[in-house]
Amino acid sequence: xxxxxxxxxxxxxxxxxxxxxxxxxxxxxxxxxxxxxxxxxxxxxxxxxxxxxxxxxxxxxxxxxxxxxxxxxxxxxxxxxxxxxxxxxxxxxxxxxxxxxxxxxxxxxxxxxxxxxxxxxxxxxxxxxxxxxxxxxxxxxxxxxxxxxxxxxxxxxxxxxxxxxxxxxxxxxxxxxxxxxxxxxxxxxxxxxxxxxxxxxxxxxxxxxxxxxxxxxxxxxxxxxxxxxxxxxxxxxxxxxxxxxxxxxxxxxxxxxxxxxxxxxxxxxxxxxxxxxxxxxxxxx
Amino acid sequence: xxxxxxxxxxxxxxxxxxxxxxxxxxxxxxxxxxxxxxxxxxxxxxxxxxxxxxxxxxxxxxxxxxxxxxxxxxxxxxxxxxxxxxxxxxxxxxxxxxxxxxxxxxxxxxxxxxxxxxxxxxxxxxxxxxxxxxxxxxxxxxxxxxxxxxxxxxxxxxxxxxxxxxxxxxxxxxxxxxxxxxxxxxxxxxxxxxxxxxxxxxxxxxxxxxxxxxxxxxxxxxxxxxxxxxxxxxxxxxxxxxxxxxxxxxx
Numbered sequence: 001x002x003x004x005x006x007x008x009x010x011x012x013x014x015x016x017x018x019x020x021x022x023x024x025x026x027x028x029x030x031x032x033x034x035x036x037x038x039x040x041x042x043x044x045x046x047x048x049x050x051x052x053x054x055x056x057x058x059x060x061x062x063x064x065x066x067x068x069x070x071x072x073x074x075x076x077x078x079x080x081x082x083x084x085x086x087x088x089x090x091x092x093x094x095x096x097x098x099x100x101x102x103x104x105x106x107x108x109x110x111x112x113x114x115x116x117x118x119x120x121x122x123x124x125x126x127x128x129x130x131x132x133x134x135x136x137x138x139x140x141x142x143x144x145x146x147x148x149x150x151x152x153x154x155x156x157x158x159x160x161x162x163x164x165x166x167x168x169x170x171x172x173x174x175x176x177x178x179x180x181x182x183x184x185x186x187x188x189x190x191x192x193x194x195x196x197x198x199x200x201x202x203x204x205x206x207x208x209x210x211x212x213x214x215x216x217x218x219x220x221x222x223x224x225x226x227x228x229x230x231x232x233x234x235x236x237x238x239x240x241x242x243x244x245x246x247x248x249x250x251x252x253x254x255x256x257x258x259x260x261x262x263x264x265x266x267x268x269x270x271x272x273x274x275x276x277x278x279x280x281x282x283x284x285x
Numbered sequence: 286x287x288x289x290x291x292x293x294x295x296x297x298x299x300x301x302x303x304x305x306x307x308x309x310x311x312x313x314x315x316x317x318x319x320x321x322x323x324x325x326x327x328x329x330x331x332x333x334x335x336x337x338x339x340x341x342x343x344x345x346x347x348x349x350x351x352x353x354x355x356x357x358x359x360x361x362x363x364x365x366x367x368x369x370x371x372x373x374x375x376x377x378x379x380x381x382x383x384x385x386x387x388x389x390x391x392x393x394x395x396x397x398x399x400x401x402x403x404x405x406x407x408x409x410x411x412x413x414x415x416x417x418x419x420x421x422x423x424x425x426x427x428x429x430x431x432x433x434x435x436x437x438x439x440x441x442x443x444x445x446x447x448x449x450x451x452x453x454x455x456x457x458x459x460x461x462x463x464x465x466x467x468x469x470x471x472x473x474x475x476x477x478x479x480x481x482x483x484x485x486x487x488x489x490x491x492x493x494x495x496x497x498x499x500x501x502x503x504x505x506x507x508x509x510x511x512x513x514x515x516x517x518x519x520x521x522x523x524x525x526x527x528x529x530x531x532x533x534x535x536x
Binding site: 103109151232246264 | 380405412416465498516520
């Protein structure tokens with residue numbers, strides 16, 4: 001059985017997870033990376049389609065990243081075959097079955113895939129990464145297909161939300177844009193980043209770049225401090241990667257407590273300044 | 286220019302998902318509905334582009350009769366008309382969905398210069414319908430877009446990537462999928478809601494196909510099994526919090 005894996009970069013974590021996923025189907029899975037003058041999704045897919053025609057793989061696996069899902073969808077469209085995005089497992093057969101994530105991971109779907117080859121992407125962090133012993137490089141010519149024409153480098157200040165060791169977030173419970181002063185103060189004392197829930201960005205209190213969630217930034221800090229956030233699935237999909245979760249909420253029944261490691265019940269407007277004062281005291285000592 | 290935005294009706298799930306008895310859908314008896322967040326921004330972007338460049342906007346959905354509610358919501362923020370591909374409520378797989386949308390687009394009275402989608406739906410998250418639609422129509426597609434400008438009759442689209450933004454320039458007609466954050470959608474005004482009631486909605490009955498990605502059943506992931514340690518109530522909990530922060534190693 002031949003299984004091809006699309007690798008974005010030999011050191012890319014999600015690509016190596018995709019390779020591990022491919023090896024769970026076929027221990028001798030092949031790893032391929034596509035290069036070109038610039039990223040050109042449809043052209044990269046065309047190169048893969050040619051490779052598929054030559055090698056007749058049973059399955060093709062790509063990482064469940066923006067580019068992995070995009071290139072695989074182009075492959076699926078070009079071949080007119082089904083594609084299953086963000087799978088956590090695949091069982092070959094006729095038909096093959098997959099388990100894939102929905103709602104950013106809040107729900108799992110068992111599905112049958114009626115097609116060949118099996119086109120899947122591996123859900124991020126579903127399997128541990130495995131290094132590919134050999135990565136073959138194939139070249140894709142853009143040939144006028146849509147391609148990146150320019151890159152604008154971001155000018156970022158401070159700790160980025162995605163990489164921060166500490167994230168302090170506020171939700172609807174903060175009450176206003178001005179209310180975030182006490183969130184910012186605590187984040188600064190901890191050398192962390194400020195986050196927020198979707199309710200907060202929808203209200204215009206914080207920019208979308210601060211939003212943690214399924215449609216915002218996915219974070220993976222050592223500790224996540226969620227203040228006045230109820231714990232909607234949309235939000236939890238973004239903070240699943242946090243090693244520890246401390247929830248501060250007035251409502252002892254808030255669903256966020258079901259996912260929390262530590263809980264403080266009460267008014268965040270009183271609790272946060274008290275924590276900041278306590279930290280200053282500890283630092284001063 | 287003519288802009289068409291495609292949206293999907295999804296439940297407002299809140300904090301806890303409960304499945305129906307047959308485990309093939311979310312129990313929505315007590316839930317409201319909305320469209321996927323990326324798509325809400327797609328509708329706002331359609332309205333802004335028409336406000337700036339002139340033309341007409343339309344919103345299309347494939348879904349049950351009740352999905353007209355979502356079409357009216359988006360017409361209330363300024364979209365001119367609706368296109369409703371009415372289903373019996375069962376979910377369609379990505380290939381069937383794309384085929385029905387392509388068919389509907391081909392039958393629109395005017396050529397659509399820009400077809401907007403959300404980057405992925407909030408519920409199924411299949412990441413492929415827009416690309417299939419673009420492929421079938423033979424038009425370019427860019428995904429995950431956070432800024433759109435019309436320049437010399439073409440589109441300049443920015444995509445957020447690690448360390449900055451990638452820029453794509455695509456001629457129209459084109460398919461573009463957007464991500465939340467491209468704009469902050471406006472709230473519908475009362476006059477907007479009233480106007481939306483009178484805006485036209487075309488209904489089409491698309492022909493279902495056998496699914497090739499066939500959902501068998503849904504299940505909830507195993508719970509974390511966590512039992513939160515209560516550090517205290519009110520500001521008196523501060524010393525215990527600092528202890529935890531020290532333990533975790535961030536202080």
